[in-house]
Amino acid sequence: MNLRRKLVDKTMTLIPLLCVIATIIPLISISGYLLYQGISNLNWAFLTELPKPVGEPGGGMANSIVGTGIVVGLAGLLGIPIGILAGIYLAEYGQQTRLGKTVRFIADVLLGVPSIVIGIVAYAVVVVPMQSFSAYAGAFALAMMLVPFLTRTTEEALLTVPDNIKEAGLALGQPYWRVVTGIVLRAAKAPIFTGVMLGIARIAGETAPLLFTALNNRFWHQGLTGPISTLTIQIYNYAISPFQDWNQQAWSGALVLIILVTLLNLIVRISSRSRYTQR
Amino acid sequence: MNQVAINAKDLSIYYGDFEAVKSITMEIPSNSITALIGPSGCGKSTLLRTLNRMNDRIVDFSVDGELKIDGESIYAPGVNLISLRKKVGMVFQSPNPLPMSIIDNVTWALKFHGIRRSRERMEIAVESLKRAGLWDEVHDRLKDPAVKLSGGQQQRLCIARAIALQPKILLMDEPTSALDPIATRMIEELMISLKEDYTVVLVSHNMEQAARVSDRTAFMLLGELVEYALTEELFSNPKDQRTEDYITGRFG
Numbered sequence: 325m326n327l328r329r330k331l332v333d334k335t336m337t338l339i340p341l342l343c344v345i346a347t348i349i350p351l352i353s354i355s356g357y358l359l360y361q362g363i364s365n366l367n368w369a370f371l372t373e374l375p376k377p378v379g380e381p382g383g384g385m386a387n388s389i390v391g392t393g394i395v396v397g398l399a400g401l402l403g404i405p406i407g408i409l410a411g412i413y414l415a416e417y418g419q420q421t422r423l424g425k426t427v428r429f430i431a432d433v434l435l436g437v438p439s440i441v442i443g444i445v446a447y448a449v450v451v452v453p454m455q456s457f458s459a460y461a462g463a464f465a466l467a468m469m470l471v472p473f474l475t476r477t478t479e480e481a482l483l484t485v486p487d488n489i490k491e492a493g494l495a496l497g498q499p500y501w502r503v504v505t506g507i508v509l510r511a512a513k514a515p516i517f518t519g520v521m522l523g524i525a526r527i528a529g530e531t532a533p534l535l536f537t538a539l540n541n542r543f544w545h546q547g548l549t550g551p552i553s554t555l556t557i558q559i560y561n562y563a564i565s566p567f568q569d570w571n572q573q574a575w576s577g578a579l580v581l582i583i584l585v586t587l588l589n590l591i592v593r594i595s596s597r598s599r600y601t602q603r
Numbered sequence: 604m605n606q607v608a609i610n611a612k613d614l615s616i617y618y619g620d621f622e623a624v625k626s627i628t629m630e631i632p633s634n635s636i637t638a639l640i641g642p643s644g645c646g647k648s649t650l651l652r653t654l655n656r657m658n659d660r661i662v663d664f665s666v667d668g669e670l671k672i673d674g675e676s677i678y679a680p681g682v683n684l685i686s687l688r689k690k691v692g693m694v695f696q697s698p699n700p701l702p703m704s705i706i707d708n709v710t711w712a713l714k715f716h717g718i719r720r721s722r723e724r725m726e727i728a729v730e731s732l733k734r735a736g737l738w739d740e741v742h743d744r745l746k747d748p749a750v751k752l753s754g755g756q757q758q759r760l761c762i763a764r765a766i767a768l769q770p771k772i773l774l775m776d777e778p779t780s781a782l783d784p785i786a787t788r789m790i791e792e793l794m795i796s797l798k799e800d801y802t803v804v805l806v807s808h809n810m811e812q813a814a815r816v817s818d819r820t821a822f823m824l825l826g827e828l829v830e831y832a833l834t835e836e837l838f839s840n841p842k843d844q845r846t847e848d849y850i851t852g853r854f855g
Contacts, residue, residue: 488699492761495655495695496712497688497768506711511702 355582362579365572371580375542375558378567385577387544388558391459392581394545395538395554396528398463403470404520410471411478411516416504428479431472442468443533451537459548462538466527473526477519481512517596525585531556555581608633608772608802609654613668616649618661623649625826626668631819633771636794636803638817638834640810642849645823647806651774654804655691656684672772689716692765693774697781698757700749701764705741708749708760709767716768727767735763736793755786762793772802780808791816810850814838822846 369384376383410427418424446465451457485508493503509516538552540561545552555577562574609631616624624646631637639647649658656677658664666678677687701708709728710721718724732738737759741752749760758778765773775794779787794803794816807813813820814834821831822843830837830846841847 486699488695488697489701491657491695492699492701492764493712494660495657495688495693496764497685498712498715499685502715507701 358575358579358582361572361575363576365576366579370573370576374544378570381569383573385553385555385558385573385580387541388553388555388577389580389584391538391541391545391553392528392555392584394548395459395462395466395534395552396524398459398548399466399470399527400520400524402463403467403523404474406467407471407474407523408478408516408520410475412482412504412509414475414479415482416500416508427475431475434468434472435476438532439469439530440532440535443535443537446533446537454549456549457537457539457551459538459545459550459552462534462552462554465533465537466530469530469533470523470527473523474519477522478512478516481515481519482508484515485511514596517592521589521592525589528585529556529581531560606633607631608673609804610671610674611669612671614650614653614670615667616646616653616658617663617665617667619663623826624653624823627828629821629828629831631802631804633802634798634800635818636798636805636816638805638807638813638820639823640807640813640820640849641823641829643808644825646826647821647823648776650823651776651804651806654772654774655688655693656682657693659684689768690770691772691774692768692770694758694761694765694776694778696777698754698761700752700757700760703749704746705749705752705760706745709764712764713767728763731763731767732760734766735759736789737763753786755782755789758782758786758790759793762790762797766797766801770801772804773797775803775805777806777808779812787812810838822849824849 369382371384371389372386373382373384374387375385410431414424414428418427442465446461446468450461450464454461489507489511490503493507494500498506534554534557538554538557540557541551541553559574559577559581562570562577565571607630609629611630612628614624614627615622627650639650641647652658653666653670654672654677670677672687672691676682701711703711706725706728709731710724713724713727718727729738732741737756740756741747741760749757752760758781762773762778778794779790782790791812794805797803798818805813805817817834819832820834820837822829822837822841822845824845830841830843832842837846838850841850847853
């Protein structure tokens with residue numbers, strides 16, 4: 325009997341362990357293979373030079389790296405405030421109102437819309453009126469993906485703040501807005517930042533919404549109203565090309581993208597650590 | 604006899620159709636400790652949270668009758684909740700420090716109440732921490748997160764935070780129920796010293812506590828105010844059979 329109990333215990337511990345390993349294997353093998361394929365071409369020139377014409381060796385993706393930074397940065401500038409403020413509205417003001425429920429429903433639907441469709445919308449709304457592919461159009465498309473995501477993650481983050489510290493603020497004669505800004509947002513800072521990071525990482529890796537919004541550019545972008553190169557599109561173009569050296573550079577581009585996203589993640593994670601909340 | 608701080612007349616409190624407090628009439632004198640006792644669900648916490656209008660957050664909450672603090676009806680239209688809650692402070696059942704440093708916990712609310720200079724806020728905070736008997740334990744780590752304090756210390760911090768606003772009334776909703784006996788004793792001694800300056804209304808599950816610290820005790824049952832008298836009298840010579848049953852432990 326005792327033996328059986330121990331056996332069951334061991335098996336039940338083993339099953340989750342196996343699942344953990346099954347989760348880690350793809351992660352490690354992807355990053356490992358990426359590193360293996362990408363590292364050979366990853367040098368200073370790759371980070372600082374423009375792409376070379378076909379057949380000429382060397383060259384880099386400097387314009388794409390900067391382009392991704394610009395497009396994702398613009399998308400963040402537009403999407404982060406809107407998403408977070410909408411999340412605050414949902415959690416603190418419109419929890420049970422009709423408007424709140426509608427916004428939440430729309431955000432959920434928008435989250436499930438395929439990114440290529442978002443690209444088409446951005447094409448119709450920004451590219452067609454402006455008569456040009458542009459960094460703005462790409463950023464608009466990415467922001468449209470970022471906003472519903474941040475709205476929901478911010479709402480979830482704020483809802484984890486226990487009610488008793490809100491009551492503490494109210495009982496001190498503070499208006500609700502001050503309880504929200506001074507207590508609730510402070511307490512939920514870390515999960516909100518995590519949401520922002522995940523959102524940024526997600527849109528930085530998007531290709532489809534940029535296909536016919538930011539388009540691509542083999543040179544430095546000429547202002548934000550013209551086509552701009554991004555890492556994902558450049559990786560796509562290079563990966564499907566028939567040229568061996570381009571294929572190889574696509575791997576390096578992917579490696580750069582992963583490294584950038586990971587770095588961003590680490591920086592914000594460390595800086596947003598809150599001293600004042602439990603856990 | 605002191606002045607009357609809180610005056611309720613035919614006060615009923617409803618959650619939707621449910622009458623949680625039934626037509627209560629009582630006067631609470633200032634600079635004293637009044638304990639509200641009774642079994643769970645008797646309406647004592649509801650009554651307490653009505654005194655600073657914390658219940659306003661509950662959607663279908665409503666009151667009927669008269670409730671005056673310092674002679675002014677607090678449910679009259681146009682009452683300013685912010686100044687009401689500044690005047691009527693509250694300490695909660697479980698310590699609820701704000702997610703900030705020890706000192707900021709005390710100074711945070713002051714800024715909004717018109718104390719602009721940070722030095723002045725600091726002075727008030729130090730004074731309040733001393734008053735709450737916490738200063739000696741925290742003076743060398745004021746910048747530490749408040750959540751690092753022990754439960755009893757956190758509760759005294761919450762008291763310091765409340766008295767920093769210089770309220771007239773201090774509501775305490777079972778302030779020691781989450782604390783160990785030593786921390787409980789410190790809070791009880793603090794309560795007794797606080798009544799020099801404040802009117803304390805205490806909700807307690809613990810009859811010994813009510814008997815130890817309060818001047819007057821109100822016994823509530825199923826929303827009714829069964830008996831309200833000087834504490835000594837209520838515990839030694841209850842007028843109502845139900846009070847006697849409760850304090851002798853026959854039910855509740």
